[in-house]
Amino acid sequence: MDYINRLDNFDGPAVGEVAVEAQLYEEAYAIFKKFNLNVQAVNVLLDNIRDINRAVEFAFRVEEDAVWSQVAKAQLREGLVSDAIESFIRADDATQFLEVIKAAEDSDVYHDLVKYLLMVREKAKEPKVDSELIYAYAKIDRLGDIEEFILMPNVANLPNVGDRLYDEALYEAAKIIYAFISNWAKLAVTLVKLKQFQGAVDAARKANSAKTWKEVCFACVDAEEFRLAQICGLNIIVQVDDLEEVSEYYQNRGCFNELISLMESGLGLERAHMGIFTELGVLYARYRHEKLMEHIKLFSTRLNIPKLIRACDEQQHWQELPYLYIQYDEFDNAATTVMNHSPEAWEHMQFKDIIVKVANVELYYKAVHFYLQEHPDLINDVLNVLALRVDHTRVVDIMRKAGHLRLVKPYMVAVQSNNVSAVNEALNEIYVEEEDYDRLRESIELHDNFDQIGLAQKIEKHELLEMRRVAAYIYKKAGRWKQSIALSKKYNLYKDAMETASQSGDRELAEELLVYFIEQGKKECFASCLFVCYELIRPDVALELAWMNNIIDFAFPYLLQFIREYTGKVDELIKDKIEAIKEEKAKENEEKDIMKQQNMYAQLLPLALPAPPGMGGGFAGGPPPPPPPPMGGMGMGMGMPPMPPPFGMPPMGSY
Template sequence: MFTELSVLYAKYRPEKLMEHLKLFWQRVNIPKVIKAAEQAHLWSELVFLYIVYDEPDNAALAMMERLGDWDHDQFKKVVVKVANMEIAYRAVSFYLARQPNLLPDLLAALTPRLDHGRVVKILQTEDHLPLAKPYLIATQKLNLAVVNEAYNDLLIEEEDHVTLRSSLETYDQYDAIKLAKRLENHELLEFRRIAALLYRLNGLWEESLALAKADRLWRDALETAAASKEVSVAEELAGYFVSIGNKDAFAAILYVCFELVRPDFVEEMSWRFGLSDYSMPYKLQLQRDQSTKIAALEKEVKELRTKTAEKEPDNEPSSLMGSGLGQRLMIGGPTGGPPFMGNGMPNGGMMAQPTGFY
C-alpha cells in the first residue's frame, strides 16, 4: 500500500511525495519507487531514495547530473562514501565548473582518499590552482613532490618569497636544480637569493657563489664558502674579495672560514696587498690555538708518562734466597762435578776403586 501510494504521488501529487517518503521510506519497495521518481523527473526525491537505499555512488551522480538546487553539505556527506573514486575526481571537476568557492571544503573532506597527484593535475589543467591553496597546504605535510612543486609554483606566482623559502627548507621533495635555474634570473632579488640557496643546499658551490657575487650578497657568499668545507672554495672567495678591494669582507672570511684558509695563504695575501691590519685577528687567534694545543699535548704526554711509570715492574735485582723461597737448592760437588745423589755419593752412590794398593 505504501509503495503504490508513493507511485501515485509521483504521478499525480508530486509535491506530497517527499513528505510521504520521509515518513514511510522503510515500508516501501524502494527500487520500484526509484523508478517512478525517475520517470516523473523528481530528482530531489530520487536522491533521497538513493541515500536511504545506501547507494552513495548513484546518489552522487544524480546530484551532479540532475539537481538544480545544490545542497553542498548533503553532497559532501554522500561523496565521501562512494566506492568508485572516479566519481570523486568527477566531483572535483564539477566543483571547479559549478561551485568553485566550495572546492576547498570538498577537497578537505576527500583528502584521505584522494590521489593527490591526480588532483593537482586536474587543477593545473583547469588553471585553478589558487582555488586549492588550503588543500595544498594541508597535504604538504605528506612531503610529496607533486604537491610541493605545485605549492612552490603558486608561491612564486604570488611572489611570496618568505613562505617559499620556508617551504623549501622544510619539505625537500622537489626538483631543486630545475627550480634554481628558474629563479636565478627572476626580477626580484629575494628569489635570486633563493636560487643561490638551492645551489648551496645541493653542493653546487660555484653556481651559488656566482649568484651571490653578481648581486653583491657577501653574507650569502660567506655562508656558502663555510658550508662547502673546502679549502679551495674559501681561498678563492678570499682572493676575490682582495681583488675587488673589499678588505672588510676579507677579514670576515678569515673569521667565518677560520679552519679552511691556510696560514701561508693569509700571510701571502697580507704581504702582497698590505692587509696586515685585517689579518692580524686571524694570526693572533691562530697563535692562541696553537699554544692551547701544545699545552694540551704536553699535559697528555705528562699524564701518559706517569701512568707508564706506575705500571712498570720493580727492576731491582732480587737476592738468591729471596728468589728460592720454598724451593730446595741443587748444590753441585766441591769441584764443580755432578750433584750428590741418593746417599750422598756422587754418580748414584758408586765410589771409584783406588788403584795402586793391591
C-alpha cells in the same frame, strides 16, 4: 347429425372415432358429447375444430378436471399463459409445472404463476417449485411473502435463488435470501448495489474476504463514501498482492488525497508491511512532494528503496533521490545524481559524505570538475576530503588546464608533505607569482621533488632580490656551489656566498672568495669570510693575502683565534703526553711490587721432601730431615706451612 340426435343405441366411441377420421368434426363432437365422453369431446374442439373458446365454454359447462387439464394444455401451447394457469388451477393439475413455469417467465405473468405454484406446492415437494415461487414473489415485489416463505419449511435451493435474484438485479429480495443463509460476502455486494454502504461494510466484516472487502471498498469509492471505503481499505492493504490494485483504483478516479489518508492510517496497523510504507512514499512523490523527505528519513529501513528510487526519478525529485541511493549503499549513483542535477540535489556536507565512499575512481575527478564549475569556493574542502584517494598530479593538471591553479593552493599546501613533484612545482610557481619568498624557501627546504635547476634559472633574474637569494639557495642545495656563489656575488649577497663556500667544503672556493673580497675592497667581508670559512682556509694563505694587501688588521682576529686554537691543541697534546708517561711509570712500579711479593713468597715455601726408598731420592739411606720449625699463621701446630695471602695483600705476619 340428424341420426346422431335421434338414435341412441349405437357404439358412440367407435362411431365418434370414425367421424373424426372422416373429418366430420362437429358430428364427432356431438357423438362424444352425447355419450358424455367429455375429454374426447374437448379434444375434438381443441385439436380438430381448433376453437379454444368453445372448449373453455364446454369445460365450464362440464366442470371436469380432465377437461380443464386438456384446455389448459391447449391454452399453454397457444401462448395463453394466464388462461392456461387458471385452467390448470381449475383442473388441479400440477403435472405440467415445468412448462408452466417456463411459459410464465417468458410471458412475465408472475402474479398468475404465484397462484399456480402455491397450488403445485400442495401436491408436490419440489425444490424447483419452491425456488420459482420465491423468484416469482421477488418479481412482483412481494418481499414480505418471501420472508414468510423462507421461515416456513421449504425445499427451495436458496443459494441458487439468491444468486439468480442478484444477477437479475432483484437486490432487495436477494438481500433477504443472503441474510437468511448467512452468505455475508454476497450480502455485502448486494447491499452495495442497494447503496446501503454501512450495512455492506458490516457484512464484509463478517465475511472477512479480500474479494468482498475490495468490492465494497471500490463501491464506496465510486459513491464517494470515503470513510467507509477507508475501513474496507485498511483490511485490504495488509495483503501485499491487493495493495497495488487498491492504489490504482483510487488513482484512476482521482482520489489522491483519500488514498494518501488511507495509506497513512495503514502505517499504524499491526500487520503493516513494507509495501504500505513504500506505496505511501510513491504517493508522496507524485502528489505531496513536501512530505516525501520526512517520510523517507522516518521509515528508510521499511521501504522498498529500488521502487521508491524509480518513482523519485520519474517525478524528478532530485533532492530525495541521492538520500535514497545513500540508504541503499549506491554511492556512485548518489554522487552522479548530485552532480547531474545541481543545485536541486546538491548539499555540500552530504556530498562530502558520498564522494569518499564511491567505488568508481573517475567520480573523484568528475567531482573536482563539478566543484570547479558550480562551487569553486568549496573546492578545497572537497579536495581535503579526497586527499587520501586522488592522484594529486592529476588534480593539479586539471586545475592547471582550467587556469585556476591558485584556487586549490590550500589543498596543495595540505598535501605537500607527500612530496609530489607536480604539487611542489605548482606551489613554487604560485609562491614566485605572489613573490612570497619566505614560503618559497620553506617549500624548497622541506620538499625537494621538483625541477630545482629549472626553478633556479627562472628566478635568478627576478626583480625581487629575495627571489634571487632563493635561486642562489637552490643552486647551493643542488650542489652547484660555484653557480650559487657566482649568483650571490653578482647581487652582492656576500653572506650567502660565504655560507655557501663554507658548506661546500671546498678549500679552493673559500680561498677564491677571499681573493674576490680583497679585489672588491671588501675588507670587512674578508674578515667575516675568515671566520665563516674558518675550517677551510689555510692560515698561511690568509696571512699572505692580508700582508700583501696591507689588511693585517682585518686578518688579525682570525690569526688570534687560530693561534689560540692551535695553542690549546698543543697544550692538550702535552697534557695527554704527561698523563701517558705517568700511567706508564705507575704500571712499571706496580709490576715491580708484584715481582717482589712473589719472591718473598718463594722464600717461605718448605724444602722439597725426600723421594721414597728405592726411588733414588737425595736422602736415600739416611733419616729424613727434621720438619721446619713451627710458624705463626694458619699452619701453626699442624705441621703445614701457612697459606700465602691473596694477590695484592701483605703477608699475614705484617698485620
